[in-house]
Amino acid sequence: MASSDTAQVSSLPLPPVQYINQYTDENIRRGRAPRPPPVIHDTYSMFGNAFNADDTIIRPLESQGIKRLYPQHFDRRRELRKLNHSLLVNFLDLLDLLVQCPDSPRRQEKVEDLSLLFIHIHHLLNEFRPHQARETLRVMMELQRRQRTETAQRFQKHLDKVMEILQQALQMLPESSESDSKLLIPTELFENLDAANQDEASTDSCNALDRLMCDIVDAM
Numbered sequence: 615m616a617s618s619d620t621a622q623v624s625s626l627p628l629p630p631v632q633y634i635n636q637y638t639d640e641n642i643r644r645g646r647a648p649r650p651p652p653v654i655h656d657t658y659s660m661f662g663n664a665f666n667a668d669d670t671i672i673r674p675l676e677s678q679g680i681k682r683l684y685p686q687h688f689d690r691r692r693e694l695r696k697l698n699h700s701l702l703v704n705f706l707d708l709l710d711l712l713v714q715c716p717d718s719p720r721r722q723e724k725v726e727d728l729s730l731l732f733i734h735i736h737h738l739l740n741e742f743r744p745h746q747a748r749e750t751l752r753v754m755m756e757l758q759r760r761q762r763t764e765t766a767q768r769f770q771k772h773l774d775k776v777m778e779i780l781q782q783a784l785q786m787l788p789e790s791s792e793s794d795s796k797l798l799i800p801t802e803l804f805e806n807l808d809a810a811n812q813d814e815a816s817t818d819s820c821n822a823l824d825r826l827m828c829d830i831v832d833a834m
Contacts, residue, residue: 672740675733683734694738701731 633648641647654667665673675682684693708724 672737672743675737680733681730683730690738690741694735697731697735697738701728701735704728704731 637647657664657666659665683697704724704727708721708728711718711721711724
């Protein structure tokens with residue numbers, strides 16, 4: 615039984631939350647935050663396999679020490695179909711060996727053949743990854759283009775509607791000459807009234823309004 619003083623060290627990395635919590639403002643200001651891992655320039659190990667930094671994303675089978683079952687120039691669809699058929703045939707042969715002679719050394723050979731066929735199928739499928747990435751990017755860009763086109767069309771419809779409302783409002787406004795004529799006061803009446811007053815003043819020294827008041831008083 616392990617004592618309580620024994621330090622337990624996990625082979626797995628710390629959970630992400632504990633790692634993120636170390637990037638506080640205080641730790642960053644004092645330079646105590648964990649530094650990013652250095653860039654790998656030579657070789658590294660991943661899942662127990664050695665890789666070179668200059669290797670391509672999909673390494674050739676020869677660089678991995680695996681025998682190639684198909685030529686350098688080939689049709690991937692055709693080769694995948696052939697590998698699939700070979701996989702079924704070898705699996706049936708393995709079942710036949712297990713039924714008739716389970717202790718036969720050919721059993722291990724068939725298992726290795728199946729493993730090699732699976733590796734080739736996996737490798738051919740991985741070679742489609744760049745094509746898949748391009749197609750995925752093309753679909754994403756097509757979706758973004760369609761969304762932007764629909765947004766522009768909706769904006770254009772709203773703009774046309776606003777322009778139509780503005781045109782209707784402008785048509786409903788009265789003409790400037792008509793509005794000005796309604797606001798103008800007819801000055802001809804004042805001119806005629808002034809002319810009449812001047813004529814009466816010339817013939818009689820009494821104002822017309824005074825004469826009217828006098829007539830009213832006399833009538834009473």
